[in-house]
Structure formats: C-alpha cells, structure tokens
Amino acid sequence: MKKHKRFLINLSKIKSNKVNIKNKINKKNLAIIGICIFSLIFMINMFTGNQKYHLYEDSEEQLQYKRQQEFIAKLVPIAEKNYKEFGVFPSVTIAQAIHESGWGESGLFVQANNLFGIKADESWSGDILEMPTQEYVNGEAVTTISKWRVYDRFEDSVRDHGKFLKENQRYEDAGVFNAENYIEQVQAIKLAGYATDPEYANLICNTIEAYSLNRYDFDLGEGNNDIDK
Numbered sequence: 001m002k003k004h005k006r007f008l009i010n011l012s013k014i015k016s017n018k019v020n021i022k023n024k025i026n027k028k029n030l031a032i033i034g035i036c037i038f039s040l041i042f043m044i045n046m047f048t049g050n051q052k053y054h055l056y057e058d059s060e061e062q063l064q065y066k067r068q069q070e071f072i073a074k075l076v077p078i079a080e081k082n083y084k085e086f087g088v089f090p091s092v093t094i095a096q097a098i099h100e101s102g103w104g105e106s107g108l109f110v111q112a113n114n115l116f117g118i119k120a121d122e123s124w125s126g127d128i129l130e131m132p133t134q135e136y137v138n139g140e141a142v143t144t145i146s147k148w149r150v151y152d153r154f155e156d157s158v159r160d161h162g163k164f165l166k167e168n169q170r171y172e173d174a175g176v177f178n179a180e181n182y183i184e185q186v187q188a189i190k191l192a193g194y195a196t197d198p199e200y201a202n203l204i205c206n207t208i209e210a211y212s213l214n215r216y217d218f219d220l221g222e223g224n225n226d227i228d229k
Contacts, residue, residue: 068211071104076216078158083217086162087177091213092185093161095204098211104154107131113151116161120147136196165189182214 075097079090100117101109108114112129120128127150134141151157165171174192179185183205190201197203208214 068103071098072211072213074154075158078155080216082158082162085159086166088162088165089179089182089185089214090216091182091208092189092204093158094213094216095182095186095207095211096161097158098207099203108148109154111150112148113154113157114148115154115157116164118149118157118160118164120149124149126150136198139198168192182208182217 072094075094076090079088079093082088082093083090097104097115100106101115104115108117108129108131111131112127114129117133120126129148129150130145131148132143133146134143136142149157149160151160165176170192171177171189171194174188176185176188176192179188186201186204186208189204194200
C-alpha cells in the first residue's frame with residue numbers, strides 16, 4: 001500500500017515536471033514568435049516607407065517633366081508661325097526660349113515676359129526693365145546692369161525674337177537664314193553676336209537634342225534636312 005502511494009506521488013511529480021517543462025517551452029516559443037513578428041513588422045514598415053519616399057521622388061520628377069512639356073507645347077504653334085514669317089527654325093526658337101528664360105522661371109520673364117533676353121536698344125520704343133546680367137568679356141564672366149524689352153504677353157516676345165533676327169543685318173550676313181538645319185542656324189546666330197557665352201551654340205544644340213525639338217522643324221519647307229548623328 002505504501003509502495004503504491006509512493007508510486008502515485010512520484011507519478012504526480014513527473015506529470016508536474018512535464019507540465020512545467022511544456023509551459024517553459026511554450027513561453028520560449030511565444031517569445032521567439034513575438035520577436036519574429038516584431039522583426040517582420042519593422043521590415044514591412046521600412047520597405048513601405050522607402051516605397052513612399054521613392055513614389056514622392058518620382059512624382060516630383062513627373063511634375064517637372066509635365067511643366068516642361070507644357071512649356072514646350074505652348075511655344076510650338078507660335079514658333080512654327082515664326083518660321084513661316086521670319087525663317088527661324090521652331091527648334092531654335094524653343095531651345096533659345098528654354099535656355100534664356102530657364103523654362104519660363106527667370107526674373108526677366110516673370111517681370112517682363114521677355115523669353116529671349118533681348119535688350120532694349122535704340123530701335124525699341126516700348127517699356128524697359130533694368131536688371132543685372134552676366135556678360136563674357138575677354139573670356140571672363142562680368143555682371144552688368146542692362147536695359148531689357150518689356151512685352152505685354154509672352155507671344156509678343158516670341159514674335160519679336162524672329163523679327164529681331166530678321167531685321168538686324170548682321171544675322172543675315174552671318175548666314176542665319178541660309179542654314180539648312182538647326183545646327184547651322186544656331187552657329188550663325190552665335191557668330192552674329194547674339195550671346196557672349198563661348199559655349200552658347202553648344203548649349204542651344206544640346207537642348208534641342210535633349211528634348212528632340214528638331215521634330216518640329218520637319219515639313220515646314222526647304223532647309224529642314226535631317227541631321228546624321
């Protein structure tokens with residue numbers, strides 16, 4: 001009888017130990033599972049956070065691209081009309097407007113609707129705005145105060161650009177209107193003294209090529225030959 005009782009006591013202890021061991025294992029497993037879940041949530045948050053950041057970056061780039069395309073689209077019909085009236089390739093007109101006005105964000109454009117940085121010389125009878133500019137003298141950049149033409153609308157600035165080139169004999173003499181493509185015309189405009197920056201022709205041609213602006217030169221008449229690159 002005593003043996004039987006002792007046996008039951010030992011059996012009870014064994015069962016109790018098994019339960020304790022099982023509880024310890026369960027707690028340990030729960031701790032591991034908790035750590036895994038926490039790590040997974042942390043990684044998901046990091047990933048989605050980065051994704052949101054990249055989406056934000058992309059949206060900024062997309063907005064900038066949209067603004068640039070809208071700026072170009074606004075200029076195309078006037079630039080094409082200018083070609084028919086004055087003989088300046090649309091690609092050249094648009095690229096110069098982009099470069100000179102910084103995509104329409106320059107102070108000169110904002111305050112005077114002056115897209116091309118055309119100065120107010122003796123032939124100009126309209127309003128004038130004085131603003132600083134950077135000129136190149138003997139290869140060095142110098143800041144000076146210049147007088148600029150003021151326009152009521154940006155369309156007036158585009159038309160005056162073609163008129164300015166056509167009516168100034170030095171551009172005719174430099175071969176601006178005999179050019180067969182945008183490269184020749186831009187080089188002739190630089191040769192005639194439109195800008196003092198020694199890299200001006202390269203900058204305008206690079207802009208034309210970067211945004212495929214020469215596609216607007218096709219089917220406008222003679223002198224719009226495709227350029228082998």
